[in-house]
Amino acid sequence: MRTRADPRLRPLLVRWFRAEQRALPWRTRREPYRVWISEAMLQQTRVATVIPYYERFLARFPDIATLAGAAEEDVLAHWSGLGYYRRARTLHLTARRIVEQHAGEFPRTRAELLELPGIGPYTAGALASLAFDAPEPLVDGNVERVFARLFALPGAAGSTELRKRVWDLAAELVPRAGGAGEWNEALMELGALVCLPREPRCAACPWAGACAARALGRARDFPAPKARKLGVEVELEALFVERGGRILLWRRPEQGRMARLWELPTRELGSQRLFPARLPTGFRAGAELGRLRHTITHHRIRLALRRGQIAVPPRGADWRWVPWGETSALALTGMARKALRALRPTAILRGTPRSPPSKTSECRA
Numbered sequence: 501m502r503t504r505a506d507p508r509l510r511p512l513l514v515r516w517f518r519a520e521q522r523a524l525p526w527r528t529r530r531e532p533y534r535v536w537i538s539e540a541m542l543q544q545t546r547v548a549t550v551i552p553y554y555e556r557f558l559a560r561f562p563d564i565a566t567l568a569g570a571a572e573e574d575v576l577a578h579w580s581g582l583g584y585y586r587r588a589r590t591l592h593l594t595a596r597r598i599v600e601q602h603a604g605e606f607p608r609t610r611a612e613l614l615e616l617p618g619i620g621p622y623t624a625g626a627l628a629s630l631a632f633d634a635p636e637p638l639v640d641g642n643v644e645r646v647f648a649r650l651f652a653l654p655g656a657a658g659s660t661e662l663r664k665r666v667w668d669l670a671a672e673l674v675p676r677a678g679g680a681g682e683w684n685e686a687l688m689e690l691g692a693l694v695c696l697p698r699e700p701r702c703a704a705c706p707w708a709g710a711c712a713a714r715a716l717g718r719a720r721d722f723p724a725p726k727a728r729k730l731g732v733e734v735e736l737e738a739l740f741v742e743r744g745g746r747i748l749l750w751r752r753p754e755q756g757r758m759a760r761l762w763e764l765p766t767r768e769l770g771s772q773r774l775f776p777a778r779l780p781t782g783f784r785a786g787a788e789l790g791r792l793r794h795t796i797t798h799h800r801i802r803l804a805l806r807r808g809q810i811a812v813p814p815r816g817a818d819w820r821w822v823p824w825g826e827t828s829a830l831a832l833t834g835m836a837r838k839a840l841r842a843l844r845p846t847a848i849l850r851g852t853p854r855s856p857p858s859k860t861s862e863c864r865a
């Protein structure tokens with residue numbers, strides 16, 4: 501079988517997809533808003549992780565008008581734990597733009613979609629094809645890997661050379677007369693279920709007879725691996741300061757990583773500058789309560805959790821005493837969420853009530 505743009509490729513893949521696709525919540529109704537939210541969440545995040553977040557987010561913000569009218573903190577709280585918080589902020593901003601400038605309707609063309617904040621070539625292709633069935637290609641890591649193997653393409657994963665080649669092929673192969681959304685989804689599904697990064701399941705692949713890398717006996721060699729970014733070790737210390745069933749949290753600054761998200765008072769022991777090296781004066785670190793590991797992009801964090809004390813808490817809107825039962829409603833960093841899960845048994849052992857009646861309060865200036 502000739503590989504390049506072979507007309508038999510399409511029916512083989514589509515037939516496989518119709519039989520094998522996963523039942524995913526964003527596939528039940530192909531509406532632009534639902535496609536958009538799912539695609540934003542799925543970037544850099546596994547499907548199994550996204551599903552409960554997607555369902556909670558859609559339950560709270562069922563349509564674009566609700567999302568546009570929500571407070572940023574509410575949006576971040578429903579994103580909290582997914583990471584890449586800039587995506588949530590951009591999503592919110594874009595929802596407002598669509599409501600204000602497009603009367604709440606998503607633009608339908610790739611060019612118009614690309615003018616919206618946070619919508620790049622992949623998301624524009626996904627929205628145009630999946631929601632409107634426009635004949636637009638898309639390329640993500642799965643599609644890149646599938647095409648790199650199917651056509652035995654040179655170039656490292658994620659390289660400009662390979663990406664351009666794959667985009668050209670995707671544009672050449674996308675159906676022009678209907679079915680573009682299904683085709684694009686089938687390509688991604690093949691990469692997710694069969695053409696796996698380390699162990700491609702060629703025996704189960706509808707394109708096994710057409711695949712150039714398989715014919716060479718080198719399916720795993722394509723695409724060539726990209727140069728790895730070295731991990732950076734980061735040492736942090738977080739303080740668990742508790743009073744009357746409430747814990748002291750602080751909000752990260754406006755700029756920088758995890759901007760405006762809440763966490764335990766934390767300081768950095770090394771010099772990577774992921775966190776401030778000093779806490780406001782007055783904090784005293786006590787007994788160690790535990791240790792945990794957390795990864796943020798290429799930062800590998802080792803976090804020591806310590807009991808903390810402070811005679812006079814810092815003041816202002818960026819410090820709050822929060823009852824245990826209300827922490828999950830805040831836009832927490834992923835690390836803070838993990839730390840609070842680890843600390844909860846400690847607090848319960850000491851007799852801290854689970855849901856104290858007092859309200860969250862700012863540390864008043």
Ligand code: SF4
Pocket residue numbers: 646649650694695696700701702703705706707708709711712713714719
């Ligand atoms: Fe991937 Fe194997 Fe299918 Fe080729 S035959 S596309 S390597 S799963």
